[in-house]
Amino acid sequence: MELRHLAAFVAVAEELHFGRAAVRLHMAQSPLSRQVRLLERDLGVALFERNTRIVRLTPEGEAFLEPARKTLAEADRARRAALAASKGEVGRVSVGFAGAAGSDALPTLTRAVTSSLPGIELLLRGQTYSGTALDNVAEGVLDLGFVAMPAREGVSTRVVRRERLLVALPDTHPLAAREIVALPDLAGEPFVSFPSGSGSAVREAGMQACFKAGVSPRIVQEAPDAYTMMTLIGAELGVAIMVESSRRIHTDHVVFRPIAGEVPALLISLAWRSDNPSRALRAVLRVAETALPTPTDAD
Incomplete structure (x- = not known):
């Protein structure tokens, strides 16, 4: 059983037409038919029912198709791995x-x-x-x-x-009714944040944006990760400056609003x-x- 015979079989099985399969493989129809016959002889089973009008897989051909595809894929993966090794890409x-x-x-x-x-x-x-x-x-x-x-x-x-910075609010917060929130509107609000000195870039960016707007965040809760922070906001313990990708964390009772004006990303x-x-x-x-x-x- 040769890889070229498997490739010939898969092409015919997917096209169900020897002429189209030959064009796909950039070869003549006669050697393609010969390769399929050699494969059938090797296996001892007929893989196709064919006449002048139709080509279709036999039950044996249907059972053989997926393993043949996987074998070709693994062979290609092995080839690419060898080429990668020759380039130092290992x-x-x-x-x-x-x-x-x-x-x-x-x-x-x-x-x-x-x-x-x-x-x-x-x-x-x-x-x-x-x-x-x-x-x-x-x-x-x-x-x-x-x-x-x-x-x-x-x-x-x-x-x-x-990453754009956004304001995260409990959905019951008065500012949640607005389409956009200005940072000065958060003055005096309780904030939820990542821990001080933790190396959190989100905390640093949020704090800098607030300071620039004349707001000194009153941090009442610190959270080790975004999931915990979202839970604390949903529990109405505070608001937070978060990044846009945090919206993918589905948490009930939390809304995000854009920040008015120019805010560093x-x-x-x-x-x-x-x-x-x-x-x-x-x-x-x-x-x-x-x-x-x-x-x-x-x-």
Whole structure:
């Protein structure tokens, strides 16, 4: 049983027409028919019922089709892995992510790498906060990190996402009736926030936006993650400045409102040590340039 015979069988099985299958495989119809006959002889069963009018699968052919597809797919994967190895595109790359930093971008990257770099395994490491991910990249614990913090010496970064800041409110709050909320309207309100000194980029961005608007947030509750924060807001314990991707966390009794005026966005970047010699990391970064281009508005 040869791979070219399997490819011939799958093409005919999907087209149910020898002429169309031959065109698809860029070959003449006669050698295509011969390959199918050789496969049938090899298996000892008829895979097709065919006459001058129709071509259709036999029960044996129907049972053989899916395993044949899988075999061809695995053979292609093996071929691509061998080619990747010849280019140095093999190995493992550890990737850190936290909260908003990577919630959208991470799945996009992992799918692109799986498709384009079969010889590379991504090891995904959840981090408590963006600052933790950046620390681990700088220290060499991680190869790559999704971060929302400024770069530091020895670490290279590239922006891949722009996160808008929003106000999260209990749905019973008077401001929830508005289409847009000005930050000065939050003066005196109880706030829910990530812990101080935790390295949370969302907390830092929210605090800076409030200070710029002349608001000093009165923090009454701290939450370790966005899920807990949403629960506290829904319980009417306070309001919060959160990022747009947090809207994907479904929590009853919480609404999001845009912030009036010019509010700095949170820029999500890929970060890696500039002196990391890993060829696998460089291959992942090349794929990321296409899968996660820098937004045009990432100023």
